[in-house]
Amino acid sequence: MIMESWRRKREVWVLLAPALAILAVVTFTPLLRTLWLSFTNAEITALDQAVEWVGFENYIWALTDPDFRDALWRTLYFTIMSVGLETVFGVAVAMLLNVEFKGRALVRTLIILPWAVPTIVNAMMWRLIFHPDYGSFNAALTQLGITESYRSWLGDPGIAMNMVILADVWKNYPLIAFVVLAALQTIPRELFDAARVEGAGAWHQFRSIIMPGIIGPLLVIVILRTIEAFRVFDIVYAMTRGGPADSTKTASFFVYQEYFAYLRSGSGASYAVLVAVISALMIAVYFNMIRRQNQGGY
Amino acid sequence: MKLRTFLTALAATTLFLAMAVTAHAETTLNALFMSQAAYSEADVKAMTADFEAANPGLKVNLEFVPYEALHDKIIAAKGAGDRGYDVVLFDVVWPAEFAKRGFLVDVTDRISKEVEQQVFDGAWTTVSCNGQRYGMPWILDTKYMFYNKDMLRKAGFSNPPKTWKELAEQATAIKAKGIVEYPIVWSWSQSEAMICDYTTLVAAYGGKFFENGKPAFNKGGALDAVTYMAASLKDGLTNPSSREYLEEDVRRVFSNGEAAFAMNWTYMYNLANDPKESRVAGNVDVMPCPGVDGISTASGVNGSMGLGITSNSVHQDEAWKFITFLTSQPVQNRYARLSLPIWKSSYSDPEVVKGQEALVKAASQGIAVMTPRPLVPSYTELSNILQRYIHEALLGEATPADAMDKAAKRAARLR
Numbered sequence: 001m002i003m004e005s006w007r008r009k010r011e012v013w014v015l016l017a018p019a020l021a022i023l024a025v026v027t028f029t030p031l032l033r034t035l036w037l038s039f040t041n042a043e044i045t046a047l048d049q050a051v052e053w054v055g056f057e058n059y060i061w062a063l064t065d066p067d068f069r070d071a072l073w074r075t076l077y078f079t080i081m082s083v084g085l086e087t088v089f090g091v092a093v094a095m096l097l098n099v100e101f102k103g104r105a106l107v108r109t110l111i112i113l114p115w116a117v118p119t120i121v122n123a124m125m126w127r128l129i130f131h132p133d134y135g136s137f138n139a140a141l142t143q144l145g146i147t148e149s150y151r152s153w154l155g156d157p158g159i160a161m162n163m164v165i166l167a168d169v170w171k172n173y174p175l176i177a178f179v180v181l182a183a184l185q186t187i188p189r190e191l192f193d194a195a196r197v198e199g200a201g202a203w204h205q206f207r208s209i210i211m212p213g214i215i216g217p218l219l220v221i222v223i224l225r226t227i228e229a230f231r232v233f234d235i236v237y238a239m240t241r242g243g244p245a246d247s248t249k250t251a252s253f254f255v256y257q258e259y260f261a262y263l264r265s266g267s268g269a270s271y272a273v274l275v276a277v278i279s280a281l282m283i284a285v286y287f288n289m290i291r292r293q294n295q296g297g298y
Numbered sequence: 299m300k301l302r303t304f305l306t307a308l309a310a311t312t313l314f315l316a317m318a319v320t321a322h323a324e325t326t327l328n329a330l331f332m333s334q335a336a337y338s339e340a341d342v343k344a345m346t347a348d349f350e351a352a353n354p355g356l357k358v359n360l361e362f363v364p365y366e367a368l369h370d371k372i373i374a375a376k377g378a379g380d381r382g383y384d385v386v387l388f389d390v391v392w393p394a395e396f397a398k399r400g401f402l403v404d405v406t407d408r409i410s411k412e413v414e415q416q417v418f419d420g421a422w423t424t425v426s427c428n429g430q431r432y433g434m435p436w437i438l439d440t441k442y443m444f445y446n447k448d449m450l451r452k453a454g455f456s457n458p459p460k461t462w463k464e465l466a467e468q469a470t471a472i473k474a475k476g477i478v479e480y481p482i483v484w485s486w487s488q489s490e491a492m493i494c495d496y497t498t499l500v501a502a503y504g505g506k507f508f509e510n511g512k513p514a515f516n517k518g519g520a521l522d523a524v525t526y527m528a529a530s531l532k533d534g535l536t537n538p539s540s541r542e543y544l545e546e547d548v549r550r551v552f553s554n555g556e557a558a559f560a561m562n563w564t565y566m567y568n569l570a571n572d573p574k575e576s577r578v579a580g581n582v583d584v585m586p587c588p589g590v591d592g593i594s595t596a597s598g599v600n601g602s603m604g605l606g607i608t609s610n611s612v613h614q615d616e617a618w619k620f621i622t623f624l625t626s627q628p629v630q631n632r633y634a635r636l637s638l639p640i641w642k643s644s645y646s647d648p649e650v651v652k653g654q655e656a657l658v659k660a661a662s663q664g665i666a667v668m669t670p671r672p673l674v675p676s677y678t679e680l681s682n683i684l685q686r687y688i689h690e691a692l693l694g695e696a697t698p699a700d701a702m703d704k705a706a707k708r709a710a711r712l713r
Binding site: 045046047154241242257261262263 | 373376401487541542551609610676685687
C-alpha cells in the first residue's frame with residue numbers, strides 16, 4: 001500500500017519533470033539572475049567590468065528615493081482606479097449583454113473590439129483624441145457646450161493620470177465584461193423567475209443570484225488585471241512618457257529608467273524586485289479572498 | 299533535343315545560383331537614424347541610395363526612430379551582438395557616457411589633420427571626449443529664433459528683438475493688438491527638447507550648470523532662465539500648449555500662423571518658407587536667439603549630432619566609408635536645405651547659400667555662440683532631473699526658485 005502511493009508520487013514527478021525543466025529555464029533562471037543582480041553594482045557596458053556584491057545598498061537607495069515612493073503611490077492609484085472602473089463597467093455591460101434583444105450578437109462582437117487593439121495603438125489613438133489643439137475630445141466638449149475653449153489634457157499634472165486611466169479602462173473593460181457574461185450565462189433562468197414570483201427587487205436579485213454566480217470568475221480576472229495594471233508601462237510611455245512634471249511616472253518607469261537610461265542594471269534589478277514583491281503581496285491578498293469565498297462567503 | 303533542354307536548364311540554374319552567391323557576398327550595414335529634426339527621412343534615404351550606387355556590394359539597412367528613443371535603442375542593441383547596428387547617430391550629450399562604457403569605437407586615427415582644420419571647432423566638440431574622437435560630426439545645429447515678419451510689421455516693429463526682454467515686449471504688443479493670442483511657441487514638453495531651449499536662455503543670462511563641481515542651476519543666470527520661461531507663460535505670451543510640444547509641434551503652430559516667434563532648429567527655416575508645408579511661407583525670417591543686456595548679444599545651444607561606429611560592428615571599415623560619405627562636403631552641400639554643413643568653406647559656397655542667405659547669416663552668428671549642455675557621463679539622469687523640476691515651475695506647481703532648489707538637491711544625489 002505504502003509502496004503503491006510512493007510509486008504514484010514518483011510517477012507524478014516524472015510526468016511533471018519536462019514542464020518543470022522548461023519553467024526552470026524560462027522563469028526561475030531570469031528570476032534568480034535578477035535577484036542576484038539586485039545585490040550587485042552591475043552596469044550595462046561594452047567593456048569587461050568586474051561586478052561587485054554590494055549587499056542591500058541598491059534596496060536602501062531605492063527605498064530612500066522619495067521619487068520612487070511617490071511613483072509607488074501613483075501606481076497604486078492607477079491600479080485601484082483603472083481596475084475599479086473596469087470592474088464596474090465590465091459587470092454593467094455584461095448584464096446588459098445578457099438581456100435578450102435584437103442585434104445582441106452584433107453588439108457583443110463590437111464590444112470586444114477595444115480589447116483587440118494593441119496597447120501602443122490604443123495609447124497613440126488616445127493621445128490624438130486628447131491633443132490640445134486638434135483633438136476630438138476638445139472638439140466634442142466645446143461643441144456640446146460643456147467647456148468654453150480648448151484645453152490641455154495630458155499636459156496638466158492634475159488631470160494627465162486620469163486621462164491615461166480613461167484610455168486604459170476603455171481598452172480593458174471588455175475583458176471583464178466577457179468573463180462575467182460567460183459566468184452569467186451559467187445561472188439558470190428559473191432562479192430569476194422564482195425571485196420575481198417571490199417579489200425580490202433588482203438589488204436583491206443582484207446580491208442573491210448574480211453575485212454568487214459571477215464572483216468566482218470575476219475575482220480571477222480582477223486578480224489578473226490588478227497584476228497587469230500594477231506593472232503598467234507601455235500605455236504611459238506612449239501617452240505621456242511620464243510627464244508632465246513626472247505626474248504619470250509609474251513604478252515600472254523607474255525600472256526602465258535605471259536600466260536603459262542610466263544603465264545601472266544592478267540598481268534597476270532592485271527596483272524590479274521591489275515591484276514584483278508588491279505584486280506578489282497583492283496576489284496573496286486576492287488568493288486569501290478567493291479561499292474565504294470558496295469556504296462559503298456568499 | 300531533350301539533352302539540350304536539360305543543359306539550358308542546368309546553365310540557368312548555375313547562373314541563378316552564382317547570382318545568389320554574389321548577392322550573399324554583399325556586406326549589409328545596419329544604421330540607426332532619427333526622424334525628428336534636421337535631415338528628413340527622405341534626405342537620408344536619398345543619400346544612402348547614392349552611396350549604394352557608388353559602392354557596389356555594400357547595402358545599408360536604415361532604421362528611423364524618434365529622438366526620444368535614440369539613446370535607449372543604441373544601448374539595447376548592444377545585446378544583439380554583431381546583428382546590432384554598425385552606424386548610429388548620436389547626440390552631443392552622449393559621447394562622455396558612450397566612451398566611458400565602450401559603446402562607440404575610437405576613430406581618432408581615421409580623421410586626417412586636413413579634415414580636422416576644414417571642419418568647425420564647435421562641430422568637433424560634438425564627437426569628442428577626453429581628447430579622443432568617437433565619430434564624425436554630421437548635423438551642426440543650434441536653436442534659432444524664427445519670426446513672422448508680417449506680424450511684427452502689423453504691430454509696428456521694423457526690427458526683430460535683440461534681447462529676451464525686447465522679445466517679451468514685442469510679444470506683449472502683438473498680443474495686445476490681437477494679432478495672435480499666444481505670440482511665442484517653444485518645445486517645452488518634459489523632454490530633451492525643453493532642456494535645449496533652457497540651455498539657450500542659461501547661455502544668454504550667463505548662467506552655469508555647475509560651480510566647483512556643485513549644482514548651480516538654482517542661482518544666478520541659470521535661475522533667471524527658468525524665471526523668464528515661467529513668466530512668459532504666466533503673462534500669456536507663450537502658448538500654454540508649449541508644455542506638451544516637441545519640435546514638430548512648434549513648426550506646425552508657427553507654420554499655421556498661430557505664433558509670431560518660435561525657437562527651433564535649422565530645419566524649420568526652409569519648411570516654414572515652403573508653401574506646401576506652411577501658410578506663412580515668405581513671411582518667415584530667422585535670427586540667432588537673442589541676448590541679455592550687458593551679458594550677451596546672442597545665444598544658442600550646441601544641438602549638434604554625430605555619426606559613430608558601434609563596438610559591436612564587424613564591418614567597421616565599411617561603416618566608416620558610409621560615415622565619410624554622409625559627412626562629406628559635396629553630400630552635405632547638396633542637402634543643405636534642412637541641415638547646414640560642418641565644413642567652414644561651405645558657408646561661402648553659392649550652392650549652399652543661394653535662397654537661404656538669412657539662414658546662413660544667422661548660422662554664422664549662432665554657431666559661434668553655441669553653448670554645450672553639461673558634459674558629464676551621467677548626463678541623461680541630470681537632464682531628467684532638470685526636465686522634471688523645470689516642468690514643475692512651468693506648470694506653476696512651484697516657484698522657479700523653489701523648483702530649482704529641489705533640482706539642485708536631487709542632483710546632489712546623482713551617482
